[in-house]
Amino acid sequence: MVHESYVVPGEKLNNAELCEAFGCSPQGGMRRAHKTNTLxxxxxxxxxxxxxxxxxxxxxxxxxxxxxxxxxxxxQNKTLAESGSNGVTVHLFEVFKDQEYTYVGEVVLESKPYTETQDDEQGKPRKVYVFPLKLVSGDRLVEKQESRQCRECPFSQS
Structure with a gap:
């Protein structure tokens, strides 16, 4: 199994590769993996x-x-809210193109979650929790930057 430490910021993965690297579920916006102690x-x-x-x-x-x-x-709202003390490492991916997950990096809570009003799936206003997250590395690659391929990952293409 590919370990998440082989994935580098800017690298683009498909869903299967993401799941393989982190040992997580293939669906959802928040995917807890007990095997790798990651979210x-x-x-x-x-x-x-x-x-x-x-x-x-x-x-x-x-x-x-x-x-x-x-x-x-x-x-996973609880997992993310407690990520400063529960030992779970949080990894962020962004999607700008269908079925392409761009690894942004490890993130931590910048401050406590807060609430705001957003529409739900039926267009009705509801209370949501918003988590302010900052990159551990401090740098965010722009989405148009060329993907840097991981040399050690078996699924990398040169």
Whole structure:
């Protein structure tokens, strides 16, 4: 199995490669992997009801739950909210092209989650939790940058 440490920022993976590298589920925006003690979060910029946005180097990432008010104690919202103390490493991927996941890097909470109103999947206003996340490396690669391929990954293409 490919380990997540072989994935480098800017690298583009398909869903199967992402799941192989992190040992996570093939679906969802927040994918917990107990085997690797990681949480993979996906910010999909092409098809999503969530209003994820970068502001001054911080990703304001909307929590889990597509209908009705979100809860901070619900599934991976709780994992992400407690990521500063639960030992789980959080990895961010962004989607700008269908079925292509661009690895951004490891992220940590910049500050406590806050609430705001966003529409749910039925277009009804509801309370969501927003997680301010910053990159551990401090640098965000732009989405148009050429992918740097991982030399040691068996699925890399030169």
């Amino acid at each position: 993979v979060i996906v910010s999909n910029h092409i098809k999503s009801i969530y209003d994820d946005r970068w502001l001054e180097g911080v990703l304001h990432y909307t929590g889990m739950g597509t209908k009705g008010d979100q809860s901070l104690t619900f599934q």
